[in-house]
Amino acid sequence: DFVKINLGWVILQAKGRGFIWSNFYEAYYFLYMVAVIFLLFEWWKNSVIARESKQAKIILSTMLITIITGGITDILLPELNILIIPSIGIILVIIPIIGIWHSINKYRLMDLNPKNFILDVMKIMNEGLIISNHEGIIKNVNNGALKLTGYEKNQLKDRMLTTLFPKEVELSKLENCSSLEIEIVKSNSAKLPVLLSSSILKDEWGDILGNVSIFQDISEIRLIQKELINSYDELETKVEDRTSELRKANQELENEIKVRIEMEHKITKLAYYDYLTGLPNKRLFKNRLNQCIINGTRNEKVLMVLFLDLDSFKRINDTRGHSTGDELLKVVSGRLTGTLREDDTVCRVGGDEFLILVKNLEEYHKEKISIKILNVFKKSFIINNYELFITTSIGGAIYPIDGEDVDTLIKNADIAMYKAKDEGKNKFKLCTSIIKEKVIEEMKLTNSLYHALERNELEVFYQPQLSVVSGEIIGLEALIRWHNPKLGLVNPGEFIYIAEKTGLIMPIGEWVMRSACLQNKKWQDEGILNVPVAINLSVNQFHNTEIVELITNILKETDLNPIDLELEITENIIIKDAEYIIESLKQLKQLGVKVAIDDFGKEYSSLNYIKQLPIDKIKIDMSF
Numbered sequence: 001d002f003v004k005i006n007l008g009w010v011i012l013q014a015k016g017r018g019f020i021w022s023n024f025y026e027a028y029y030f031l032y033m034v035a036v037i038f039l040l041f042e043w044w045k046n047s048v049i050a051r052e053s054k055q056a057k058i059i060l061s062t063m064l065i066t067i068i069t070g071g072i073t074d075i076l077l078p079e080l081n082i083l084i085i086p087s088i089g090i091i092l093v094i095i096p097i098i099g100i101w102h103s104i105n106k107y108r109l110m111d112l113n114p115k116n117f118i119l120d121v122m123k124i125m126n127e128g129l130i131i132s133n134h135e136g137i138i139k140n141v142n143n144g145a146l147k148l149t150g151y152e153k154n155q156l157k158d159r160m161l162t163t164l165f166p167k168e169v170e171l172s173k174l175e176n177c178s179s180l181e182i183e184i185v186k187s188n189s190a191k192l193p194v195l196l197s198s199s200i201l202k203d204e205w206g207d208i209l210g211n212v213s214i215f216q217d218i219s220e221i222r223l224i225q226k227e228l229i230n231s232y233d234e235l236e237t238k239v240e241d242r243t244s245e246l247r248k249a250n251q252e253l254e255n256e257i258k259v260r261i262e263m264e265h266k267i268t269k270l271a272y273y274d275y276l277t278g279l280p281n282k283r284l285f286k287n288r289l290n291q292c293i294i295n296g297t298r299n300e301k302v303l304m305v306l307f308l309d310l311d312s313f314k315r316i317n318d319t320r321g322h323s324t325g326d327e328l329l330k331v332v333s334g335r336l337t338g339t340l341r342e343d344d345t346v347c348r349v350g351g352d353e354f355l356i357l358v359k360n361l362e363e364y365h366k367e368k369i370s371i372k373i374l375n376v377f378k379k380s381f382i383i384n385n386y387e388l389f390i391t392t393s394i395g396g397a398i399y400p401i402d403g404e405d406v407d408t409l410i411k412n413a414d415i416a417m418y419k420a421k422d423e424g425k426n427k428f429k430l431c432t433s434i435i436k437e438k439v440i441e442e443m444k445l446t447n448s449l450y451h452a453l454e455r456n457e458l459e460v461f462y463q464p465q466l467s468v469v470s471g472e473i474i475g476l477e478a479l480i481r482w483h484n485p486k487l488g489l490v491n492p493g494e495f496i497y498i499a500e501k502t503g504l505i506m507p508i509g510e511w512v513m514r515s516a517c518l519q520n521k522k523w524q525d526e527g528i529l530n531v532p533v534a535i536n537l538s539v540n541q542f543h544n545t546e547i548v549e550l551i552t553n554i555l556k557e558t559d560l561n562p563i564d565l566e567l568e569i570t571e572n573i574i575i576k577d578a579e580y581i582i583e584s585l586k587q588l589k590q591l592g593v594k595v596a597i598d599d600f601g602k603e604y605s606s607l608n609y610i611k612q613l614p615i616d617k618i619k620i621d622m623s624f
Contacts, residue, residue, distance in 0.1 A: 004428060005115060009434065011049075011190040015245065015272060017099060020097055023094045026397055028090075029070075029071075029074075029075065029264075029589065033063075033067045033071075036063055036067075037060070037063060037064065037067065040056060040059055040063055041060060042383050043060075043166075043605060044056035044057050044060055052447065052620070055103040055104075055106075055600055056104070058099050058102060058103045059096060059099050059100055059103055059270035061099065062095050062096040062098065062099030062100075063096045063099070065095055066092045066093065066096050069088075069092050069095075070088070070092045073087060073088050073089060073092075074087045074088070074089040085340060089309040092319045112155045115424060124140055125143075125144045126216075126300070127142050127144050127151065127214055127215065127216040128141070128142065128144045128145030128146075128147075128148045128194070128213075128214065128215045128216070129141065129142040129144060129145055129212065129213070129214050130142075130145055130156075130161065130164075130212070130213045130215075131201075131210060131211070131212050131213075132161045132210050132211045132212075132213070133211075134208045134209065134210050134211075134424065136160055136161045136162065136174075136175075137158055137159070137160060137161070137308050138156050138157055138158065138159050138160070138161055138163075139157070139158075139210065140145055140157070141153060141156050141157070143186065144238055145215075145548070148184070148186075148194070148215070148217055149164060149184060149186050149187060149192070150186045150187035150188060151187045155187070158562070159230075161174060161211070161213070163185075164184050164185060165182065165183070165184060165185065166183060166185060166191075168272040169182065170248055173194070173361050174198055174211075174213065175198060175200060175211050175430045176198060176200050176211075177196060177197060177198050177248060177411070178197050178201065179195055179196075179197055180195070180196045180197070181194075181218065182194060183192065183194075184197050184215065192217060192219060193217075193218050193219050193222050194215040194216060194217060194218055195216050195218045196213060196214075196215040196271055197213070197214050197215070198212065198213040198214070199211070199212055202342055202400065241438060252611055253468060263368065268533055271283065272287075274347075275350040276326055276329060276330065276348070277329055277333035277348050278332050278333070279337070279346055279347055279354075280345055280346070280347045280348075280351050281347060281348065281349075281350045281352070282347060282355065284347065285345060285347035285349075285355050285357065286406050286410075288345050289303070289345075289357055289406050289409065289410075290304065290406050292357065292359055292399075293399060293404070293405070293406065296399060301359070301360055302360070302362075302398065302399065302400075303357065303359060303360075303363075303398070303399040303409075304357075304358040304361045304366065304369070304396055304397070304398050304399070305355065305356070305357060305358075305399070305409045305410060305412075305413045305417070306355065306356040306358065306369075306370070306373070306394055306395070306396050306413060307353070307354075307394070307395045307396075307410065307413035307414045307417040308336075308354040308355070308356065308373070308393070308394050308398075308417070309352060309354075309392065309393050309417055309421065310352035310353075310355050310390055310392050311390065311391045311392060311393055311421070311425040311426060312390065312391075312425075312529045313328075313351075313352035313390065316328060316388060316390065320383075320384075320386060320388070321385075321594060324383050324384055324388075325352075325522060327383045327384065327515070328383050328388060328390070331381050331383065332354075332376075332377075332381070332390075333354075334348065335376045336354065336373065336376065337373050339373060339376055340356065340358070340369075341359075343359050343360070344356065344357060344358050345357040346550075354409065354560050355413075356373075361398070366396065366398075366430065367428075368422075368567070370394055370396065371428075372430035373392070373394060373428075374391075374392070374394070374426065374427075374428060377390060377391050377392055377426075379442050391425060391426035392426065393418075393419055393420040393421045393425050393426065393427060393429075394417060394420060394427070394428040394429070395412075395415065395416030395417025395419065395428075395429050395430075395431065396413055396416055396428065396429070396430045396431060396489035397409045397410075397413040397430075397431045397561070398410035398430070398431075398612065402431045402436075412431040413431060415431060415435055415439045415552050416429045416430060416431040416432075416435060417429070419435050419588065430441075443535045444489075445494070445495060445498060446498050446502060447503070448486075448487075449482075449495055449499060449504055450486055450499060450502075450504065452482055452484075452487040452508075453507060453508065453511060457482055457483050457484060457485070458480060458481070458482055458483075458508065458511065458512075459480070459482075459483060460478050460479070460480055460512055460515045460516055460519065461478075461479045461480075461481050461482075462476045462477070462516075462519070462533070463477045464476055464478070465477060465531075465534070472523050473529065473531055474531055475531050475532050475533070475534060475566065476520070476529075476531060476532070476534065477533075477534040477535075477536075477568075478515075478516040478534065478535045478536075479492065480492055480496075480512050482495055496538070500538055500539075500540050501542070504539060505538050505540045506540065506541065506544060507535065509538065510550065510554075511565060512535060513535050513550075513554055513604065514554050514555065514557070514558065516553065517533070517557075517558040517565065518558050519533075519553055520532075520533040520564060520565075521546045521558050521559060521560045522565070530564075531564070532564045532565065532566045532594060533564065533565060533566065534566040534567075534568050534596065535565070535566070535567060535568065536568045536569075536598065537568065537569050539570075542569070542581055542584060547584060548587045549590075551565075551567075551588065551591070551593065552591060555593075557589070561592070562591045562592030562593045563592050564594075565593050565594070565595065566593070566594040566595070566596055566616075566617070567588065567593060567594070567595050567596070568596045568597075568598040568619070569581075569595070569596075569598065570597070570598055571597055571599070571600055582613060582614070585613065585614045586614050586616070590615045594616040594617065595613075595614060595615045595616055595617075596615065596616060596617035596618065596619055597613075597615055597617070597619065598619045599619065600618045600619060
């Protein structure tokens with residue numbers, strides 16, 4: 001029940017209804033306040049954020065003031081019957097309310113509505129911000145906009161937004177844009193490049209309220225862009241220069257590579273081709289032959305190797321010069337290449353020797369190919385306006401009959417070629433087992449002949465020359481014999497031609513002459529026999545320019561009278577190199593040495609020609 005008294009309206013409390021009823025208000029008040037104080041204290045104590053802690057402290061303090069004050073005025077004093085002031089607890093509630101308002105207003109933690117901080121955000125923004133209404137009239141700007149444009153706030157407020165932009169810029173272009181690069185006219189009329197973004201503001205019903213524009217200074221960016229462009233231009237110039245240098249270097253490298261490739265081709269050509277004729281050389285010929293042998297082994301193909309040697313080619317070099325000989329070799333190479341198939345290989349071995357590889361040989365091709373090659377040489381060769389005739393000797397070896405490897409085939413073809421030369425030249429000779437056996441025997445004989453002198457295997461026999469009138473011995477002929485430990489007594493006919501081919505005829509001939517002169521002198525001194533001794537001289541010995549000096553020295557060494565020495569030569573020696581031979585014979589005649597023609601009638605048999613020579617005797621051949 002409410003009763004009006006002098007101090008105002010009061011509530012009449014009923015008494016005698018029990019402890020809880022009589023003290024309900026006090027108990028409720030006490031428990032409520034304890035709970036409030038506990039919760040506020042926990043909030044303050046557990047706050048991590050300083051602003052929250054301060055806000056909790058303010059509210060807690062105001063609540064404590066209110067509770068203590070209300071407890072005294074509304075509970076303690078009435079209980080003590082001290083009625084000096086009325087109950088004001090309800091009025092004291094205003095204290096925590098004020099504390100809550102103060103904390104929210106100061107620390108802004110209870111309500112994060114944008115309206116509470118948007119103005120502060122606008123103030124601290126470095127970018128310019130302009131708010132305009134739907135007509136484009138500026139209503140608000142932030143400090144960033146004022147700083148960038150140089151205007152005061154009152155200079156911009158209620159002016160058209162287009163005031164800040166050049167005259168040609170329309171308002172519609174500014175109302176809703178994103179990252180638009182444009183220039184703003186500052187208060188001093190200078191233009192500032194900015195990056196502008198704007199958005200239309202609408203109310204909850206969709207009606208346009210205005211426009212918010214945000215812009216930022218990009219003058220430094222423009223400067224950096226300009227520097228970047230300049231740097232890019234410089235870099236591009238450097239890149240172009242460098243590219244030009246690299247292009248030039250690349251061109252030089254390409255040229256160098258081309259030169260090296262050409263050089264490699266030249267080296268390859270020098271390594272595998274003959275420099276004079278352009279034909280494959282022996283190395284390339286061997287490679288091709290080896291490959292054909294490998295393929296022939298798999299395919300059972302027959303190959304033929306031909307060895308060609310031009311007959312009397314040295315005579316052309318000696319009479320017409322080496323340049324003419326070189327031109328002749330070129331023409332011969334061309335004729336040989338044109339005669340054979342494309343698959344066949346013509347190779348110049350060196351000098352006047354050629355090798356030919358004939359692939360896929362058929363039986364009837366053997367003679368046919370050789371005849372075609374020999375016919376090539378029947379027609380004359382016109383070299384430097386000279387008409388030349390030359391022939392060739394050809395030897396052939398068949399794979400796999402005459403050899404199963406490169407060297408054996410070439411060797412056997414070479415053997416057959418020399419056999420063709422021995423039989424008169426200008427012929428084709430196919431390698432046979434007989435030829436090979438003869439060559440092998442000749443090789444063994446040659447090897448043994450090299451050691452014959454040092455092993456004292458040679459001996460001189462003396463054949464007496466009798467007078468048909470008196471029957472007395474009127475002379476001796478020195479005949480060489482060879483006592484080979486394995487072959488026994490070897491006749492001169494079997495080894496003299498080998499000695500001539502190998503050059504052994506020079507030391508052997510000197511040994512024979514010295515031995516014969518010594519023996520004849522010994523017989524004379526012992527009174528056994530006093531007649532001249534005849535010694536045969538080969539064409540090779542006469543080609544030695546020191547033959548006269550050699551004979552002179554031997555006569556001095558042996559102390560033999562020159563009239564007791566007779567030199568026998570064949571008439572073919574005189575025909576070859578006649579002037580040089582005749583001059584040498586005259587010098588020998590001046591020494592007192594006698595000269596005889598041996599085997600006369602076997603070659604030219606010209607007595608008129610013989611009469612012109614400085615000779616003392618003619619020995620007629622048995623076949624004459």
